[in-house]
Amino acid sequence: MPSHALEPLAHGATSQKLLRVSFFVCEVGSRAYLSIEIFPEGDQPTGSPQRKSLYERAFCERRHNTHGGANMSMFGSKSMIKKFSAWSALLVAAPVILTGCSNADDEDVVVFRFANSPTALSLVRIADELGYWDDAGVRPEYVGPATAVPAVQLLDQGAIDIATGMFNNDIDGKVKGFEFTAIASSMLDLPEEPHMAYFTGAGSDITKDNLKAIEGKTVGLSGFNSCTDLVIKRYLKNNGVDLDKVNFLELKAELIAPAIERGEVDLGVFHPPLVGVLLSQPDRFTQAFTSFDDWGPLGGQAPYVASNAWLQKYPDAAREFVGIIAKTANWANAHPKESAEIAGKTTGYPVEQTTNWHYAPNALLDKASLQLWWDLVAEVGDPLPGSENLKPEDIATNAFNPYATSADLLESQEQNTTIITDEQNNGVFETHLVDIEE
Numbered sequence: 001m002p003s004h005a006l007e008p009l010a011h012g013a014t015s016q017k018l019l020r021v022s023f024f025v026c027e028v029g030s031r032a033y034l035s036i037e038i039f040p041e042g043d044q045p046t047g048s049p050q051r052k053s054l055y056e057r058a059f060c061e062r063r064h065n066t067h068g069g070a071n072m073s074m075f076g077s078k079s080m081i082k083k084f085s086a087w088s089a090l091l092v093a094a095p096v097i098l099t100g101c102s103n104a105d106d107e108d109v110v111v112f113r114f115a116n117s118p119t120a121l122s123l124v125r126i127a128d129e130l131g132y133w134d135d136a137g138v139r140p141e142y143v144g145p146a147t148a149v150p151a152v153q154l155l156d157q158g159a160i161d162i163a164t165g166m167f168n169n170d171i172d173g174k175v176k177g178f179e180f181t182a183i184a185s186s187m188l189d190l191p192e193e194p195h196m197a198y199f200t201g202a203g204s205d206i207t208k209d210n211l212k213a214i215e216g217k218t219v220g221l222s223g224f225n226s227c228t229d230l231v232i233k234r235y236l237k238n239n240g241v242d243l244d245k246v247n248f249l250e251l252k253a254e255l256i257a258p259a260i261e262r263g264e265v266d267l268g269v270f271h272p273p274l275v276g277v278l279l280s281q282p283d284r285f286t287q288a289f290t291s292f293d294d295w296g297p298l299g300g301q302a303p304y305v306a307s308n309a310w311l312q313k314y315p316d317a318a319r320e321f322v323g324i325i326a327k328t329a330n331w332a333n334a335h336p337k338e339s340a341e342i343a344g345k346t347t348g349y350p351v352e353q354t355t356n357w358h359y360a361p362n363a364l365l366d367k368a369s370l371q372l373w374w375d376l377v378a379e380v381g382d383p384l385p386g387s388e389n390l391k392p393e394d395i396a397t398n399a400f401n402p403y404a405t406s407a408d409l410l411e412s413q414e415q416n417t418t419i420i421t422d423e424q425n426n427g428v429f430e431t432h433l434v435d436i437e438e
Helices: 078-093 104-108 123-130 151-157 167-175 227-238 253-261 274-279 292-298 308-313 315-334 336-347 367-380
Strands: 016-028 031-040 097-099 110-114 138-142 162-164 180-184 197-201 218-221 247-250 267-270 285-290 304-307
Touching: 110 162, 110 315, 123 315, 123 336, 138 315, 151 162, 151 167, 151 180, 151 304, 167 180, 167 367, 180 308, 180 315, 197 253, 197 274, 218 227, 218 253, 227 267, 227 292, 227 367, 253 267, 253 274, 267 274, 274 285, 285 292, 292 367, 304 308, 304 315, 308 315, 315 336
Parallel strands: 110 138, 218 247, 218 267
Antiparallel strands: 016 031, 016 097, 162 304, 180 304, 197 267, 197 285
16 A cells, blocks of 8 residues: 555644644555554655654565565554554654754755555665765655656646656557656666566476476566566576476565475576575575676666656755766675665565665766667567657767767667766756756
């Protein structure tokens, strides 16, 4: 169930703030689990350490394990949760006041609505933990993940400002005429830091050298027409597996490992941080291969995309956003252990077991890692008519990147192997993708 933000009935005076409550209920069998966060109206939930003193938080934070799919602090039965949720709504509807002076500097801060749960892993969330947004002129507002409606459609509708996701969704969005632009790079793939890894139960005969053994069996994945679906299908197809003889089953990511242990799934597709959790249990799970085995070092690209309306209104804030994403990506690559610890902290998995992704340096976008998605969908997906007429530069630009020397995309990430610490330009470059008034 998605997170809900309850609007207060009225706004307080300058020296006072109303409280807002954000909560979600997760039902697992006959049990219900509740997550609540109470924070001042106008402030951002789950902020950096400097802002956390403002928050009075009551969390039933979701935590996953490989036994039951969910291991959370439990308030009790569903009826109890419903009563508690109703009490939370009354708490917000009442004119609850948090005394204190507002920060005048916040009035000049541009907020971007980010389609991602505050407990999900992303560079935006890592930057929050590192305090990079604290003194910035732009800050995130976490509005929950895009599920029923694609993020690019929400961008076009003005419901959100920035999102991140697999690039094939961006291609489809452009075909449909949605107004958004990819402005910053994200993950790449490495053998030791793969975008995805594929696990079996310990002792399975399904191995990298015996992929035909998957025929007649079940692959568990978290979403069709996504990286978890397309990459495994191409890899199996290219290694002689008849895809018509494989059952592909869609499950929530946290339910795949328990399904493997119950014998309902024979091979599961996993992202970090769950990859590290499963690697830490070799007596129960075996890593058969990784996504690097299919798409190599350019795989995994899920760029940050922003609505054109937001970019037109706040081009300087967009440039600062990309700069912070670049700074965070470079930090995460240089500090894999600390980055993995943040991944554990923000997602609820055991910190000592989690892994993180590897990111494109300097958040610079390139043609090769984006073109890969056209090729992937063409081979094993269902491309929308008209997508073949698009190319990476019709969707993405480096115009907002302070470490770019032009708006043009790099040819490949092979041109982007050095960490850049000094800004390479003085402002936003002109781009045909967004009409920005000077």
